[in-house]
Amino acid sequence: MNDSTALVTGANKGIGKEIARLLVAEGLTVYVGSRDAGRGQRAVDELGGGARLLVLDVTDADSIAAAARQVTALDILVNNAGIMAGGSAAPEDDLDDLRRTYETNVFGVLAVTNAFLPTLRRSSRPRIVNISSGTGSLTWSADPDREFAAHAGAGAAYRSSKSALNALTLFYAQSLAPEGFKVNALAPGLRATDLNERAAASDGDPAEAARGAVDLALLPEDGPTGRFVSWDGTGVPW
Numbered sequence: 001m002n003d004s005t006a007l008v009t010g011a012n013k014g015i016g017k018e019i020a021r022l023l024v025a026e027g028l029t030v031y032v033g034s035r036d037a038g039r040g041q042r043a044v045d046e047l048g049g050g051a052r053l054l055v056l057d058v059t060d061a062d063s064i065a066a067a068a069r070q071v072t073a074l075d076i077l078v079n080n081a082g083i084m085a086g087g088s089a090a091p092e093d094d095l096d097d098l099r100r101t102y103e104t105n106v107f108g109v110l111a112v113t114n115a116f117l118p119t120l121r122r123s124s125r126p127r128i129v130n131i132s133s134g135t136g137s138l139t140w141s142a143d144p145d146r147e148f149a150a151h152a153g154a155g156a157a158y159r160s161s162k163s164a165l166n167a168l169t170l171f172y173a174q175s176l177a178p179e180g181f182k183v184n185a186l187a188p189g190l191r192a193t194d195l196n197e198r199a200a201a202s203d204g205d206p207a208e209a210a211r212g213a214v215d216l217a218l219l220p221e222d223g224p225t226g227r228f229v230s231w232d233g234t235g236v237p238w
């Protein structure tokens, strides 16, 4: 495993940095994706080991193309970069919130995945992990008994972007299965990060969520594909 190479988008802070930290600890070479070179370099310096800076803005086609040219071998892509524009649970998220959120959480994932597919296809064990959210579960959202449904804390833009990401996860899992890919989505749980102003430190350590992502990144050959799982490995309904 320790000759593998991974890319984590948005890895200069939050859950992404913790995913990169664990993958470095596993002995992998890890591209730390960051749209800002300075912030990314600080994370790389902190992570040490096999961490490498990769300047990558997932909403910028030129940035994605330049990053893809730099990476000549890749086994694992973790689509982690995400934003919560708008953010309130009220129904007033506007079109601008929706567009900005989709640019990063949906179109960004599609563009990055497509750009790195040729390199992933050369891997003997290609894995894609999409960092989704339980708020993207339509089944949970439709369940009136879940406290979650009423108080998910995220607005229409964020929640529907993660539902769309889940749909993309299934699409890629099914279409790439014949080529040996494993493509899965993770619900990391509520974590105290810059994204989530509702979360208190007591709500959970981003490092705990990262373990779930790394388990999906390092899935063995007989591991599942096309699954939506929580950070602790339990299944989440689509």
Ligand code: NDP
Pocket (backbone or CB within 6 Å): 009, 010, 011, 012, 013, 014, 015, 016, 033, 034, 035, 036, 039, 056, 057, 058, 059, 079, 080, 081, 082, 083, 104, 108, 131, 132, 133, 134, 187, 188, 189, 190, 191, 192, 193, 194, 195, 196, 199, 206
């Ligand atoms: P943070 O805000 O701490 O980190 C988000 C990361 O994404 C940052 O590195 C940020 O970079 C990066 N990013 C944002 N936009 C872009 C872009 N256009 N190009 C490249 N990188 C970008 O949030 P989290 O760690 O909490 O979020 C990580 C993932 O986990 C997200 O997909 C989020 O939706 C998901 N998630 C988080 C939950 C939580 O409770 N925290 C719950 C459920 C899901 P920069 O520093 O430059 O802004």
